[in-house]
Amino acid sequence: MKQFEIQNLSAWYHQNQVLSGVSLDITLKTATAIIGPSGCGKSTFIRCLNRMHELSEGARLEGKIILDGEDLHGQQIDPVMLRRRVGMVFQKPNPFPHWSILDNAVSGLKLTHRLKHSDKFSIAESALRKAALWNEVKDRLNQPGVSLSGGQQQRLCIARALAVEPEVILMDEPCSALDPIATARIEDLIHDLKKNYTIIIVTHSMQQAARVSDQTAFLLHGILVEMSDTNQLFTSPKDSRTEDYITGKFG
Amino acid sequence: MRKKHTSREYESELKDLKSQLATMAYDVKAMIHDSMNALQKKDIKLAEEVIERDFYINQIELEIDEFCLIILARRQPLAKDLRFITIALKMVTDLERMGDMTVSIARRVIKLQKMPPVKIPDKILLMAKSVQEMLQLAIESLLESDATKADQVLEQDDSVDELYHQNFRYLIKLMAQNENLIEPLVHLQSVAKWLERLGDHCTNLAEFVVFKVSGENVRHVSRAK
Numbered sequence: 001m002k003q004f005e006i007q008n009l010s011a012w013y014h015q016n017q018v019l020s021g022v023s024l025d026i027t028l029k030t031a032t033a034i035i036g037p038s039g040c041g042k043s044t045f046i047r048c049l050n051r052m053h054e055l056s057e058g059a060r061l062e063g064k065i066i067l068d069g070e071d072l073h074g075q076q077i078d079p080v081m082l083r084r085r086v087g088m089v090f091q092k093p094n095p096f097p098h099w100s101i102l103d104n105a106v107s108g109l110k111l112t113h114r115l116k117h118s119d120k121f122s123i124a125e126s127a128l129r130k131a132a133l134w135n136e137v138k139d140r141l142n143q144p145g146v147s148l149s150g151g152q153q154q155r156l157c158i159a160r161a162l163a164v165e166p167e168v169i170l171m172d173e174p175c176s177a178l179d180p181i182a183t184a185r186i187e188d189l190i191h192d193l194k195k196n197y198t199i200i201i202v203t204h205s206m207q208q209a210a211r212v213s214d215q216t217a218f219l220l221h222g223i224l225v226e227m228s229d230t231n232q233l234f235t236s237p238k239d240s241r242t243e244d245y246i247t248g249k250f251g
Numbered sequence: 252m253r254k255k256h257t258s259r260e261y262e263s264e265l266k267d268l269k270s271q272l273a274t275m276a277y278d279v280k281a282m283i284h285d286s287m288n289a290l291q292k293k294d295i296k297l298a299e300e301v302i303e304r305d306f307y308i309n310q311i312e313l314e315i316d317e318f319c320l321i322i323l324a325r326r327q328p329l330a331k332d333l334r335f336i337t338i339a340l341k342m343v344t345d346l347e348r349m350g351d352m353t354v355s356i357a358r359r360v361i362k363l364q365k366m367p368p369v370k371i372p373d374k375i376l377l378m379a380k381s382v383q384e385m386l387q388l389a390i391e392s393l394l395e396s397d398a399t400k401a402d403q404v405l406e407q408d409d410s411v412d413e414l415y416h417q418n419f420r421y422l423i424k425l426m427a428q429n430e431n432l433i434e435p436l437v438h439l440q441s442v443a444k445w446l447e448r449l450g451d452h453c454t455n456l457a458e459f460v461v462f463k464v465s466g467e468n469v470r471h472v473s474r475a476k
């Protein structure tokens with residue numbers, strides 16, 4: 001089953017083309033890693049998948065993105081609802097600074113409708129459990145989100161994305177500000193989450209891509225060079241440009 | 252032009268590893284040459300020297316092993332680099348075993364000294380020549396990342412096997428005709444067996460190089476003859 005079908009996707013900021021004819025499929029409930037050098041269009045690519053790209057100034061795209069068989073740019077798609085179905089976790093953990101851990105966990109819901117306290121609590125508990133954070137925060141739910149460590153804050157952001165019951169979670173270098181232990185916790189969490197969600201993760205670390213993903217896509221200058229099974233890509237890549245990039249070679 | 256690693260230190264580590272492997276393989280090749288030379292010339296001193304050199308081969312195996320572990324731990328190699336390290340770890344095992352086999356041949360030389368003299372059959376000398384050529388090709392295929400040279404090794408192994416069988420029948424015939432020569436001839440048969448096995452190890456080395464170069468695992472795939 002396909003979660004996303006991406007057909008000939010190109011994207012621009014003003015006159016600057018940053019993605020050129022990217023076509024790939026993302027299978028339901030798998031983890032896909034996007035790798036490539038800085039500025040190759042990784043963030044732009046995943047921001048296209050929940051229509052965040054169009055929020056940037058001068059942003060434009062061409063091509064087709066199909067989510068669950070439905071055109072992402074079709075009339076019936078509400079971008080705000082879409083961004084709940086396709087949640088996003090960023091590089092720097094960004095909990096709301098003055099909000100409690102509990103309120104942060106349900107903040108995705110809070111913005112759209114009023115919640116009874118008991119509902120709020122049970123939704124928060126469930127999301128925090130799924131994000132493997134519950135045991136660490138259950139006795140301090142009313143403390144500010146920013147009182148947590150970096151790794152805990154990132155898992156809080158994942159809980160926030162999970163609370164709105166998404167299908168897909170996009171992660172843009174979610175561990176680049178974290179230490180190895182916090183990184184291992186997030187990676188372990190990704191492993192659990194892909195049983196129920198489709199995960200697409202942008203990462204600078206080839207080792208991280210190798211550890212967490214089923215499929216890996218290599219982007220270079222906005223072009224999809226290769227998408228392969230992760231085991232294949234890191235042991236015997238098909239394209240020599242992939243080989244050069246992952247082995248750290250220059251021309 | 253061949254692309255280089257951005258990290259010059261890493262680039263030179265991989266280059267060092269390759270040349271250490273080649274050096275070890277050349278040492279083994281010299282041991283094959285010398286053990287066979289000792290056999291032909293009944294040179295006990297040379298045979299004893301081959302036996303002593305095995306100690307160094309064992310040392311080099313440990314050193315290369317350790318070097319591979321350090322590169323794995325520090326560089327976390329991928330793709331062709333990863334394949335190279337994994338084959339290096341296997342190649343040293345094969346080379347170390349090959350060293351042991353030349354020692355076995357050298358020991359037969361010493362034993363044969365106390366027995367009625369026998370002529371070394373041409374087929375055995377041909378096998379020895381062929382095995383050294385195979386090892387040379389395997390080393391070159393590694394150094395030049397040349398899979399066609401590795402393929403030549405795989406082909407040549409078939410002819411070594413054929414020589415072995417011909418020689419085996421020939422020795423049986425000789426034994427039947429000369430009962431007093433049975434014991435030295437049995438030792439010659441052992442030498443032939445070691446040479447045949449050395450050929451098999453050269454085949455392993457070549458298959459590893461094919462894997463490194465192409466990512467393709469050609470081991471245990473029966474080749475069309």
Ligand SMILES: Nc1ncnc2c1ncn2[C@@H]1O[C@H](COP(=O)(O)OP(=O)(O)O)[C@@H](O)[C@H]1O
Binds near residue numbers: 016042043056057
């Ligand atoms: N909001 C923006 N406005 C204009 N240019 C942008 C914007 N965001 C990114 N870019 C440019 O688009 C290219 C791709 O950026 P990005 O998708 O962030 O790459 P990556 O995530 O792979 O580092 C870069 O050259 C970058 O400078």
Ligand SMILES: [Mg+2]
Binds near residue numbers: 043044172
């Ligand atoms: Mg980015």
